[in-house]
Amino acid sequence: MKHGIILKSDMDQWFDSLKKRGKVYGPKKKESAFVFGLVHAFKEMSLSYIPTILPPKKYYLPPKESLFKFKIKPYEAAKATTAFEEFILFGVHTCDIAGIQCMDVIFNENPADPNYLSRKEKITIIGIECLDYCDSYATCASVGTHIHKGGYDIMLTDLGTAYLVHINSEKGEHLIKGKKYIRELDLETRKKWDKIIEEKNKKFKNEFKAELPEVSKVFEEGFFSPVWEDVGKRCVGCTNCTAVCPTCYCFDVIDDVSLNLSDGERSRVWSYCQMDDFARVATGEDFRPGRGPRQRHRYFRKFKYSVLKYNKYFCTGCGRCTRTCMAKISLKETVNGLLDEKRGKG
Ligand code: SF4
Ligand code: SF4
Numbered sequence: 001m002k003h004g005i006i007l008k009s010d011m012d013q014w015f016d017s018l019k020k021r022g023k024v025y026g027p028k029k030k031e032s033a034f035v036f037g038l039v040h041a042f043k044e045m046s047l048s049y050i051p052t053i054l055p056p057k058k059y060y061l062p063p064k065e066s067l068f069k070f071k072i073k074p075y076e077a078a079k080a081t082t083a084f085e086e087f088i089l090f091g092v093h094t095c096d097i098a099g100i101q102c103m104d105v106i107f108n109e110n111p112a113d114p115n116y117l118s119r120k121e122k123i124t125i126i127g128i129e130c131l132d133y134c135d136s137y138a139t140c141a142s143v144g145t146h147i148h149k150g151g152y153d154i155m156l157t158d159l160g161t162a163y164l165v166h167i168n169s170e171k172g173e174h175l176i177k178g179k180k181y182i183r184e185l186d187l188e189t190r191k192k193w194d195k196i197i198e199e200k201n202k203k204f205k206n207e208f209k210a211e212l213p214e215v216s217k218v219f220e221e222g223f224f225s226p227v228w229e230d231v232g233k234r235c236v237g238c239t240n241c242t243a244v245c246p247t248c249y250c251f252d253v254i255d256d257v258s259l260n261l262s263d264g265e266r267s268r269v270w271s272y273c274q275m276d277d278f279a280r281v282a283t284g285e286d287f288r289p290g291r292g293p294r295q296r297h298r299y300f301r302k303f304k305y306s307v308l309k310y311n312k313y314f315c316t317g318c319g320r321c322t323r324t325c326m327a328k329i330s331l332k333e334t335v336n337g338l339l340d341e342k343r344g345k346g
Contacts, residue, residue, distance in 0.1 A: 001176070003185040004165040010181040011163070015042035018088055018175060025059065026090035027052055039090065047091050047158075050134040051318045055096050055246035056089050060103055060119050064269045067115070067253070073262040081115070086122040088175075095138070095316040097127055097152050098145040099246025102306075102314050106249050124171045127152040131200045137319030139332050141204040143212070145316045157193065164193050207332050209339045212313065218338040219304040223296070227337045232292020234327040235274075241321035241329075242272035242298065247314040273297055299334065
């Protein structure tokens, strides 16, 4: 079966069957925001949510991950951490799935990253399609991530009293196998689905003032734009924008050694290009001094360098950087500012 239907009243029993396969993580309300966390019952999740504080990237590349433990006195050869558990990520937005697809490109590059790839193999993704904007910060239509383009095992689309279930992998097939309450898509529901998608497409509009090829062009020509000076003056260097981004993948490797110096642990931790000393080298020179050049670098990593290297935009339009920015720097306004400048309206 490629497309099935499940009544909302049957979601509890389906969810319980998923739990038997391992832990399930999903979007949950936390104060005024949402986070991905461990879920025990379907009703604990909020499937209508604005993007979570941290993207589900945290399950593929944890903020701090143990690489191995070592012993110095007496010395013992260290063994890499390789045991990862199987689990399900439920209710992932299409923009965050696009973020995981960007990470896949990076961590599959030679030499491939065994920790990332082993984790990925163990994770099953059940996505949820957005039928309207989560809020005004999102720019998903500009990069086309409001539409799913693979990278998931099952995708759910809300049809009112039921969900459309798109099965996209063998893993996905296992999750619905033998579930009599998930029936095959019929013609009448197909028409209803088409209508819902027609309505959805009317709601999403390119949030940038130009299509992506023109956006790429302004990035080619806009390296010395005054836009970066303005952004640099406002930025307070908190690094939030890079910490929450689903496609930022920089990390550092650190050793924690015990006080008696006999053993320790090597970990990798997230690192951010917005940190003051990120581009400073041992002899003291800083290749990106100041917040303007550092912010420009962040944008160029999303809209130019990744396009040149991988033919892929590394912005999913999730809006997290704007939503979290202490200085109210907006990605949409920055990109549109560059476009205005090129068109002589700056
Ligand atoms: S740059 Fe901002 S909008 Fe784009 S993917 Fe990163 S956090 Fe989301
Ligand atoms: S979140 Fe805003 S203030 Fe903080 S580093 Fe990013 S752009 Fe600067």
